Amino acid sequence: MLHLRAVCPADDASAVLSVLRAHPGAAHLVHLPGAAVHPAGDVIEAMVAREAADEILAALAGLGIDHCGGLSLEQIDVVLSDQADEAEARAPGEAADAVVWENLLAKTGEESRLNGTFLAFLVIACLLAAVGVITDSPVTIVGAMVVGPEFGPLAGVAVGLVRKRFDLVRRAALALAVGFPLAILVTALGAWLGNAAGLFDASAIAGEDHQVDFVYEVGPWSLIVAVLAGAAGMLSMTSAKSAALVGVFISVTTVPAAGYVAVAAILGQWERMGQSAAQLAINLVGIVAAAAAVLVLRRRAAGDANRPLSPG
Structure with missing residues (x-):
């Protein structure tokens, strides 16, 4: 109730x-x-x-x-x-x-704001991902996935597109457009300092058979996982099953890919940097597309496609 x-x-x-x-x-x-x-x-x-x-x-x-x-x-x-x-x-x-649409708009609107807390969580998550990449630690990568706050703005973009709330789309897109480059830049600076201090070198990611290679390896499964995660995440946000969001955070490689971009750039691994950037883009697009599709289906199922909502 x-x-x-x-x-x-x-x-x-x-x-x-x-x-x-x-x-x-x-x-x-x-x-x-x-x-x-x-x-x-x-x-x-x-x-x-x-x-x-x-x-x-x-x-x-x-x-x-x-x-x-x-x-x-x-x-x-x-x-x-x-x-x-x-x-x-x-x-x-x-x-x-x-689906309580007003609640969904309020929730995604709040989580889509570009503020210090969002940036801090995203930077910390990318730094954790970089540590996971350098130490070849899947556990640390998973930790970075959970800490990352990016699903809020991604959900905001999807909700804004479906409800034609383009103010929400702009707000969420701004958070992503500023947040990820800033997080990658700070992580690259941290990686440069670590490399200069001798904490690691190019051998940390060179070669094959690393446990965290999935972060930069782009393929059909990257899109499949992103779509499934986006659908599950939006189902969770629009229902009473909010606990499922944790599984969504652990499924997608948005933050790990951003962390890998920073580390690969500092170590001169340009091919892997490009693959990681592609992985990041695929995950962002797949999540938004799947989340929007879920909202459209749920709106049609509820029969409220034309119900007006108060402006927020």
Whole structure:
């Protein structure tokens, strides 16, 4: 179940209450007249089934509540209520299959912002990947995959394309366009310092039969893995199965490829640098394409292709 709170002018309270009373997926309706201070008005709360949330939010946004007041939605971990159970049973569909589009837009919008935290995580992840490449350590490579924050902007690009929110596409693309070159540059500087200090030399990646060669080896499986990971990641973000995202992070070689680009450039391994860059590009494109395809299919399955969303 989700907790919905609406802040609205007193004159609009009856319309909000009517929407919630009429929907079978809403329960435990609470009306607090005059409780809102700024903007002044009423506060209305309810528990809503996840599969009903998108429809209810669209109806309330249609009343203009998101402009004259505000709407918020948050997850409730534990609900002990027969009425809530009945609301979930009456709401059409399954909770795990429901897409709360406003929540998805908010989540991807937040994770797609270019900020210091995003850059720091991406730089650290690329540095870890470089260490994994130099030491031929798959464990360190996996650690870099998990630390990397790049799936957020990639999901943002996919959501923005499908929902025609090009402001989100621009924001997410900017994060990727600035983040990866900066992370590669910092990692290259670190690799240059390590090489100059004698910590490693060209033999670290020269030759064959390294355990981490998959990072730069480009082939059909690179695209297949990227597509599957992108599909799984978007399914996870649009459903209640968020734990699956960890598996997605470990599947793709975006950050490891970026780390390999930096190390190969410093060691003069230009062919491997080019292959790693191609691996990075294939993974980025494959993830976005698969994530967008999943969103299109889920939107059509839900029958809400033309449902308007409030601008964010």
